[in-house]
Amino acid sequence: MNYFDLHCDTIAECWKQKKDLWDNDLHLCLKRGAAYHPWLQCFAAWIPDELRGEAAYRYFEAVYGELLRQETLHGDKLKVCRDEEDFQEAARTGKCGAIFTVEGGAALGGRLERVDRLKECGVKAVTLTWNASCEIGDGAEVAHPKGLTPFGREVVRELERNRIAVDVSHAGEPLFWEVAERAQRPFLATHSNARALCNNPRNLTDSQFCAIRDRGGVVGVTFVRRFLDDSWEAGMDDLLRHIEHFLSLGGEKTVALGGDFDGTDLPDGMTGVESVEALGDCMLRHNYPESLVQAIFFDNAYRFFTSL
Numbered sequence: 001m002n003y004f005d006l007h008c009d010t011i012a013e014c015w016k017q018k019k020d021l022w023d024n025d026l027h028l029c030l031k032r033g034a035a036y037h038p039w040l041q042c043f044a045a046w047i048p049d050e051l052r053g054e055a056a057y058r059y060f061e062a063v064y065g066e067l068l069r070q071e072t073l074h075g076d077k078l079k080v081c082r083d084e085e086d087f088q089e090a091a092r093t094g095k096c097g098a099i100f101t102v103e104g105g106a107a108l109g110g111r112l113e114r115v116d117r118l119k120e121c122g123v124k125a126v127t128l129t130w131n132a133s134c135e136i137g138d139g140a141e142v143a144h145p146k147g148l149t150p151f152g153r154e155v156v157r158e159l160e161r162n163r164i165a166v167d168v169s170h171a172g173e174p175l176f177w178e179v180a181e182r183a184q185r186p187f188l189a190t191h192s193n194a195r196a197l198c199n200n201p202r203n204l205t206d207s208q209f210c211a212i213r214d215r216g217g218v219v220g221v222t223f224v225r226r227f228l229d230d231s232w233e234a235g236m237d238d239l240l241r242h243i244e245h246f247l248s249l250g251g252e253k254t255v256a257l258g259g260d261f262d263g264t265d266l267p268d269g270m271t272g273v274e275s276v277e278a279l280g281d282c283m284l285r286h287n288y289p290e291s292l293v294q295a296i297f298f299d300n301a302y303r304f305f306t307s308l
Contacts, residue, residue: 001035001036001037001277001280001297001300002038002039002294002297002301003033003036003038003039003040003041003257003276004039004040004041004184004218004256004257004297004298004299004301005040005041005042005257005258005259005261005276005301006042006125006190006218006220006256006257006258006301007042007044007045007066007101007103007169007190007191007220007222007258007259007260007263008027008028008041008042008043008044008260008263009046009103009260009261009262009263010026010027010028010029010043010072010150010260010261010262011043011045011063011066011067011070011264011279012044012045012046012063012066012262013026013068013262014026014070014079015062015063015065015066016226020070020073021052021070021073021078022073022074023076024192026261026262026272027039027259027261027266027271027272027273028041028262028272028273029264029272029273030074030077030078030096030274032274033096033273033274034077034094035274035277036276036277037091037094037186037217038087038091038097038224038272038298039089039096040088040090040091040096040097040098040298040301040302040305041098041099041100042100042101042124042125042190042258043067043098043099043100043101044101044102044103044127044190044263045059045060045063045064045100045101045102045107046063046103046104046130046263047102047103047104047107048104048106048130049058049104049106049130049131049132049134049139049144049175049213051106052106052109052110052134052135053109053110056104056106056108056109056161057107057108057109057111057114057260058130059107060102060107060239063157064100064121064248067080067098067100067299068080071098074219076095077095077096078095078096078098079093079095079096079097079098080098080100080122081097081099081122082122082124082187083099084231084264084306087285087302087305087306097120099125099305100122100123101123101124101125101126101167101190102118102122102123102125102126102127103127103130103133103167103170104127104129104130104170105126105127105128105129105134105135105136105152105155106129106130106134106135106136107126108135108136108155108230108299109152110135111159112151112154112155114213115155115158115159115162115164118162118164118186119162119163119164123164123243124164124165124266124305124308125164125165125167125188125190126155126159126164126166126167127149127153127167127168127169127170127174127190128148128155128156128166128167128168128170128171128179129172129175130170131170131202131213135149135151135152136148136149136151136152136155136175137152137171137172137175137178138171138172138174138175139170139172139175140170140171140172140201140202141170141201142172145172145173145174145175146172146174146175147172147174147175147177147178147224148175148178148179148182152175153178156179156182156183160183160184160185163308164308165180165185165186165187165188165190165304165305165308166183166185166187166188167187167188167190168187168188168189168208168212169189169190169191169192169202169258170202173205174200174204176208176211177211178222180208180211180215183215184292185308186215186216186217186304186307187212187215187217188212188217188218188219188220188304189208189212189217189218189219189220189258190220190258191220191222191224191228191258191259192204192219192220192222192227193221193222193224193228193242194206194209194242194245194246196245197228197229197238197241197242197245198226198227198228198229198230198242200226200227200230200232202224202227203227203247204219206221206249207217209246209249209251209254210249210250210255212234213249213250213254214251215256216253216304216307217304218248218254218256218300218301218304219247219251219254219255219256219258220257220258220259220301221239221242221243221254221255221256221257221258221266221296222258222259222260222263222264223239223253223259223260223261223264223266223270224260224263224264225265225266225267226265227260227266228241228267233268234267234268234281235267235268235269236268236269236270236278236279237282238257238267238285239267239279240282240283242247243255243283243296247292250293252292253295253300253303254300254303255296255300256296256300256301257276257296257297257301259273259276263292276297280293280297283296
């Protein structure tokens with residue numbers, strides 16, 4: 001089964017908990033994910049909201065170092081991918097293709113020149129904020145959010161210039177719409193669901209989804225329990241409801257997957273990366289065409305990242 005996942009926090013958890021990426025008790029490990037081929041996985045350096053300035057930047061560097069360490073340990077199973085040629089090599093050799101991303105633009109430490117460092121590290125997408133405010137702007141849980149700061153506008157411009165995708169998951173609505181107005185390239189939401197079905201500020205309104213769709217972006221439907229149902233009592237069928245809602249908005253080329261493994265509580269019926277195949281089987285039982293399942297599980301995300 002082909003699998004392209006737009007977001008997980010696993011590499012940061014490996015660093016913090018001193019776990020091995022090959023085999024562990026986290027949501028995701030290379031051993032349990034080996035059934036997927038090709039498997040391209042975005043590994044995020046998540047920056048906690050209590051870290052700012054140089055502390056946030058050092059945290060980013062530590063997580064990047066962990067990703068490289070794991071590649072050194074498990075080079076026969078893991079390849080850090082920087083371009084389409086690397087994606088193809090990972091697929092050809094049966095390795096997990098690791099795509100490095102940043103969750104929280106605070107990783108820059110307020111210094112624009114560090115966008116060049118992110119590019120040097122192979123970062124392919126940056127979530128501009130986490131839930132609170134940072135130097136770039138306001139996140140989804142800020143009480144009275146504003147849009148991009150002057151620094152944030154420069155960051156968006158520099159990210160696009162360096163072919164690093166702008167990620168609006170976690171963005172407050174004013175920031176989202178300013179990105180939509182200013183972005184010159186397609187942008188994405190790596191792990192967000194439909195607010196029409198679950199009224200959480202981390203989810204996307206229909207108009208937000210359509211803005212991403214119309215710009216050629218992708219949206220990763222996420223497995224986060226509290227983003228699936230207002231009661232937090234969520235299962236596999238709730239994932240299908242969010243996928244179907246986005247498809248009803250013309251999202252056949254927009255919907256992807258962004259599980260958020262090791263950053264959340266999973267819905268009933270999911271224990272980790274090994275459960276993704278069951279989601280695909282569930283979609284096929286609900287009469288999704290195989291071509292559409294393939295698009296959601298792999299093709300849409302692959303097309304987005306190879307066209308940056």
